[in-house]
Amino acid sequence: MSKEKVYFDYAATTPTERDVIEKATPFLGERFGNPSSLHSFGQESLFALDKARKSVADFLGAMEREIIFTPSATQANNIAILGVLKECKSSHVITTSIEHKAVLEPLKKSGVNVTHLPAYKEGVVRVEDVRESLKDNTQLVSIGYANSEIGTIQPIQEIGEMIREENKKRREKIIFHTDAVQAVNYFPCKVNDLGVDLLTLSGHKIYGPKGAGALYIKEKNKVFPIFYGATQERGFCPGTENIFAIAGLGFAIEMLSKNNSEKTRRLRDKIIDVLLEEVPGSKLNGSREKRLPNNINVTFKGVEGESLMIALDREGIAVSTGSACASGSLAPSYVLLALGLAHEEAHGSLRISLGRFTTEKEVDYLLEKLPPIINRLRKISGK
Template identity: 45%
Template sequence: MRRRIYLDSAATTPIREEALQATVGAYRNAFGNSSSVHLFGQEAHRLLEESREEFAACIGARPEEVVFTGSGTESDNLAIRGVALAVREVGRHIITSQTEHHAVLHCCQELEKEGFRVTYLPVDGRGLVDLEALRENIEADTVLISVMTANNETGALQPVREIARIARERGVLFHTDAVQAAGKMPLHVDDLGADLVSFSAHKFYGPKGVGALFIRKGTPIRPIMQGGHHEKGLRPGTVNVPGIVGMARALSTTVEEMEEVLPRLRQLRDELAEALMEEVPGVHRNGDPETSLPHILNLSFEGADGESLLLALDMEGVAVSTGSACTSGSVEPSHVLLAMGVPPRLAQCSLRFSLGRYTTEEDIQHVIRVLPGIVERIRRISGRRRPVLVT
């Protein structure tokens, strides 16, 4: 049987056994609507609130500050649009970065059509925003700053604590998309200093179709959908209790093992990077390993199209990505890499390797064995046998 290796954990993770059992148990034993007053509903409501407490404890929040959603994208939209609607009479200027997930960028672009102004901060070659540029762009009517905790394509860790301090000093609300960071680094909302923080279960070995938004007490926000009174009136619709139960269990068990798992992932990631950069000419590492998550490696291979590399690796049983899973099918170079100053031609030659708790040394060694030959073959086919330095 062909070996199957999964190195696309930044796109999604397999549900871990503890979360799976918790989710299935809730489906079987607490199928009632958590808003119903009868015993079936009461049981579902009890599990919902216990899971809210479990999730809140993992991030250092109070249970009443956690609102459950259907995804990280919904959490981002609720945070940004919900705050914008609540404070639009105070100001209509929002600041974000050029390398945000499209859940943030597209939401901001829609708000521009509705009369808001958005400043998209540039980033440096590491993918980090300039704090002085942030300070300079805060205006009298700035009401929200939204900068992600960690980038989903490169793993770049933004200086969120410093951003939060600047926002607080200027009286501006701060949202951070922590979807990629959760389970990959300690996340305590008071340490982050953010007013709103987005999460998605399937990024930390939980079920798909469920997310959460931390909303610090006192933060002005309005619902962006209309319907029932669920989730304190901020997220109408029957609550996905089994998914929430699984998400809370996934985060708590993943947080418990971080000290053991993360150093191993960092070692495997660096081993893969060093071997490929040594054995394959014309390889560029996108981002700084010292300021990035431990499980993401983004490399560009001169003269070898990223999509061709991805398909060839898939034929070898290795799953990777050319960037964000949410832009799959796009022929455009990564907006993240372009913002970091990577030339378009080189950006189109990039692969993202993202490791997870199930990644082994044998997996990494297999990729090291097969990828150099794949790169050479694709370069030969494309007429670029010897890589040319891209500047």
């Protein structure tokens, strides 16, 4: 196989599905109306907005009025968290030490008392830890469905069930939020089965365009708007909607049910097996079993992740790393550190994430190129 462009960073973003582009493109062109306008131009856009809302609602088993569109999942998380906590500063929130910054940072800013649950070596939180951390004033539990770095899956349904039981005893109900951005591609996300009150998802992680996320807000939940100035999205996300991206999200989510993850899982296992066997001093980060079908996160001793990533990029292969050297802040991945990895181990980590268009040939190309690069870099490091 000659040098070509091979994409193994689906966890960062997914290529937009051709069919989605085709169906959504008119909203960048002739169908430009503002959905708030009453004339036919506007109504055409409103129709597209409603249709996308129905697609997301169907996927989640929710009602259309329970779905709001946002410009990104990060913003959806902010609206969810800050919106729940807005009227109450003295409450308590439970989250995890491996949560995305889009959850951790708003929590930090809100000034409430936060419990960060451990994810242990395997990167999986325990339901009993959630139960034991509940306080009388616990107002919100926010736990991501699947981790974007290490791909581990959290027992959302069990936690949801436990909270449901607990809520029977409470006057002030605990609100349960999950960031399902990485999970929606592969796992059932019916909100009633999961027992969640709030759920975040993103368009560009499911083969839709960038620029749209969605937040499910269960009816009758106390969530307050944090932005002002207009009435779009029931006032939660005021501002003229990005119809192209939202329509694209709708088309993309409709295609998800047809997606078969078995091939992805098999290719993931092949990569893990070959790397762990052929590369001495390598180990998988996070549980192998409770893991997204598309995520591989490995540490290679004696190499640094950024240099590995750059060398692979030179061969046309795109991956990601939790190394401090690849982050703007020069801090290693806090997710890997939370798993108990030493700084040096996080330094040598590589995330390989697969997706719908990953082929066996691409996997073989990666497995051909990666081990010699590791050897070369180990010669340079002398380790």
